[in-house]
Amino acid sequence: MKKRDVERGISILLWILMVLLAGYIIVKGLALEKKDMEYMMGNIQHQALKIYLPGITETEGEKDGKQWLWEKIKAQLPILKKYSKEEEKKPEIDAKTSSRIMRENTEFLEAKILEENREAGPPSSGYENTEDEEIPGDAPSQETVNQIRAPVTDIPLEKFQDFDFVMRNFYTVDKTTSINSEQLNAPALLEMDMRMQGNNEQPQILIYHSHSQEEFIDSVPGDPSTTIVGVGDYLTTLLRDTYGYNVIHVTDTFDIVDGKLDRDKAYTYAQERISRILEENPSVEVVIDLHRDGVSGNKRLVTNIDGKETAKIMFFNGLSRTKQNGEISYLPNPYIQENLAFSLQMMLETKKYYPDIARTIYLRGYRYNLHLRPKALLVECGAQTNTVQEEMNAMEPLADILNKVLTGDKF
Numbered sequence: 001m002k003k004r005d006v007e008r009g010i011s012i013l014l015w016i017l018m019v020l021l022a023g024y025i026i027v028k029g030l031a032l033e034k035k036d037m038e039y040m041m042g043n044i045q046h047q048a049l050k051i052y053l054p055g056i057t058e059t060e061g062e063k064d065g066k067q068w069l070w071e072k073i074k075a076q077l078p079i080l081k082k083y084s085k086e087e088e089k090k091p092e093i094d095a096k097t098s099s100r101i102m103r104e105n106t107e108f109l110e111a112k113i114l115e116e117n118r119e120a121g122p123p124s125s126g127y128e129n130t131e132d133e134e135i136p137g138d139a140p141s142q143e144t145v146n147q148i149r150a151p152v153t154d155i156p157l158e159k160f161q162d163f164d165f166v167m168r169n170f171y172t173v174d175k176t177t178s179i180n181s182e183q184l185n186a187p188a189l190l191e192m193d194m195r196m197q198g199n200n201e202q203p204q205i206l207i208y209h210s211h212s213q214e215e216f217i218d219s220v221p222g223d224p225s226t227t228i229v230g231v232g233d234y235l236t237t238l239l240r241d242t243y244g245y246n247v248i249h250v251t252d253t254f255d256i257v258d259g260k261l262d263r264d265k266a267y268t269y270a271q272e273r274i275s276r277i278l279e280e281n282p283s284v285e286v287v288i289d290l291h292r293d294g295v296s297g298n299k300r301l302v303t304n305i306d307g308k309e310t311a312k313i314m315f316f317n318g319l320s321r322t323k324q325n326g327e328i329s330y331l332p333n334p335y336i337q338e339n340l341a342f343s344l345q346m347m348l349e350t351k352k353y354y355p356d357i358a359r360t361i362y363l364r365g366y367r368y369n370l371h372l373r374p375k376a377l378l379v380e381c382g383a384q385t386n387t388v389q390e391e392m393n394a395m396e397p398l399a400d401i402l403n404k405v406l407t408g409d410k411f
Contacts, residue, residue, distance in 0.1 A: 149400065153355050155348065160186040170347055170361055176322050177365035183319075184340060190348070192341035194375060196406040200246040202283035205239060207232050207290060208250035210270040210369070213261055214292045218387050224251070231381065231391045232290050238399035245406075248284065250277060271369050278372060286406070287373045291316075292391065293380040300385045303356040310393040311382025313350070314359035315343040318378075322365040331367040338374035342405070346377070349404045354397045 159165050163181040170186075173179060198204060209228050219226040225233065229251050236249040252273055255266040270289070278284055293301065293314065301312040317340055320333045333339070343361050350358040362380075370376040381394050403409075 149353060151352050153352055155351060157187070157190065160190060170344065172360045172362050174362065174364040176324075177319050177363060178321075178323055179319065179363060186344065189337070189341040189344045192338065192345075193408075194338075194342050194345055194405050195408045196245075196285055198283050198285060200244055202246060203248050203281045204246045204284060205286040205288065206248045206250065206274070206277065206281070206284045207236055207288045208252070208270065208274055209254075209291065210266045210289050211255050211263060211291055212251065212253045213255050214384070216292065216382070216384060216386050216388050216391060226388050228290060228292050228381075228391075230388070231292075231395060234392050235288075235290065235395040235399060238395055239402070243399060243403045245403075248277065248281065250274065267369055271372070274369065274372060285373065285375055286402075287369075287376045289369060289376075289378045291378065291380050292386070293383040295383040295385060298385060299383070301359070301382050302386060302390055305354060305357060305393070305397060308393045309387075309390050310357060310397070311386040311390040312357050312359050313382075313394055313398055314380040315346055315361045316368070316378040316380055317343055317361060317363050318366045318368040318370050319363055320365075320367045320371075328366065331371075333367050333371035335371055335374040335376065339370045339376055342375050342377055345405045346401055349401045350397070353401065353404075357394065357397055 163184075163186070166184070166186045167173070171179075171184075196204060209232060212224075212227065212229050214228040216226070224230060232249055232251070236247045239245040239247050250273070254269040254273070255261060255263045257265075274287065278287070292311075295301065303310055303312055317336075318333070319336060320328045320331045322328065347358060347361055359380075368378050370378060379398065381398070382391050
């Protein structure tokens with residue numbers, strides 16, 4: 001037998017072995033994928049960590065059976081070495097990126113909590129009325145408000161030409177969406193006319209609550225006056241009695257289904273009801289969905305204004321756009337720019353007159369019924385760790401800010 005024939009036979013034998021190894025890899029890989037799927041379904045928490053904090057689940061220096069077999073094949077087929085080197089670089093880059101994202105997210109969250117709690121005292125263990133506490137009763141007069149309130153800070157409008165300055169000081173962007181300087185042109189938003197056009201002979205403002213069951217640390221079970229609805233009642237009183245607006249307060253429940261708390265379709269139910277009311281009252285120009293936020297642990301969103309402990313407020317915008325899918329065609333909102341203008345002008349007034357009460361405007365990917373009117377506003381006031389009194393106290397600056405924007409007495 002010739003030497004060439006021997007070499008050819010060995011080569012054929014090696015290729016047969018490679019084919020068998022490749023088949024083994026495929027079978028083994030499918031088995032591992034099935035096992036991995038079962039593991040994923042049985043360990044949701046681990047998968048959540050991989051999605052939201054990928055750096056936590058990173059592992060290094062471990063090789064499974066597939067990797068071992070792959071190494072053996074590469075040793076016999078040099079042509080695969082170049083390909084494998086390129087692939088091996090990817091996990092290293094991903095690990096670095098994941099670690100950086102986790103670090104930046106952690107730093108961001110710590111900074112936000114520190115900023116929001118810099119004025120806060122220790123968490124209240126409960127709430128008791130005393131003779132010295134001021135419970136909302138008669139709304140302060142407009143004359144009184146004008147006498148006691150003066151600008152605290154001044155932000156030159158030229159600064160709003162700097163998109164980075166605007167985003168850094170006025171906004172928090174949820175990870176589900178994104179925004180750029182074309183989509184958020186701050187100077188143009190500040191120039192939009194948000195003044196009230198009609199008079200108070202007909203309804204001008206509508207207040208409602210998609211989540212009417214939201215309560216506070218000292219809410220009384222079964223007493224809606226100590227829930228977000230009661231807070232809305234006080235805001236309604238202020239806007240009517242102090243500022244002279246014609247206000248509709250909708251106290252319908254949208255988050256109770258069959259006697260149980262269920263918020264899955266609360267915004268859908270709210271849209272149906274509020275849309276009918278707006279059809280019956282076309283003079284309504286301002287629509288406010290008043291909420292309270294939810295926080296973890298003992299975190300408290302509170303500051304002191306004029307000697308009163310006051311819940312912090314946050315304006316919220318839905319952009320009907322996500323990073324993954326772009327514009328959401330089934331959630332159209334022709335008023336996104338007007339919505340952004342309204343919340344930014346409200347935020348600027350807040351910074352000017354009540355700088356410590358303002359949290360950054362939160363931008364998220366969906367709609368939240370802000371398409372119902374150009375001057376539609378979603379407000380988060382405090383959280384479940386605030387007292388009812390702190391929530392009520394926050395309505396006074398909120399009503400003042402709203403009036404300044406609607407009358408044009410601003411900037």
